[in-house]
Amino acid sequence: MKTKRYSTEQIIGILKEAEAGMPVKELCRKYGVSDATIYNWKSKYAGMSVSEAQRLKELESENHRLKKLVADQALDIQMLKEINSKKW
Known part of the structure; x- marks a missing residue:
């Protein structure tokens, strides 16, 4: 599995460059990411x-x-119900 390449601070810096007027294609070339990645970052x-x-x-x-x-609590409750429902 590929690890993250950029931290959130770096991503925000890249997006600030895009807001300043730098074209997305140029950002993609500069940072080595795809258009989709830039737009996903923008949405997030x-x-x-x-x-x-x-x-x-x-x-x-x-x-x-x-x-x-x-989830652990729900599992514990389910197990207790299962134990209590059995006849000794």
Whole structure:
């Protein structure tokens, strides 16, 4: 699996260049990414500052942790129901 090539700070810097008027084709050549990648970055990071992107990353990791916690709780509840339903 290919690792990320650019950090969120670098991506935001690239998008700021695009907002400043640099053509997308030129950005693609300069940074070695495709048009689709630039447009995906725009949809995700458009109008963000670096601190907002870092906060987004923290919130996503916290959300992932909480989803995992809820899934574990649901599994525990299911196992307890299964144990209680059996006759001794």
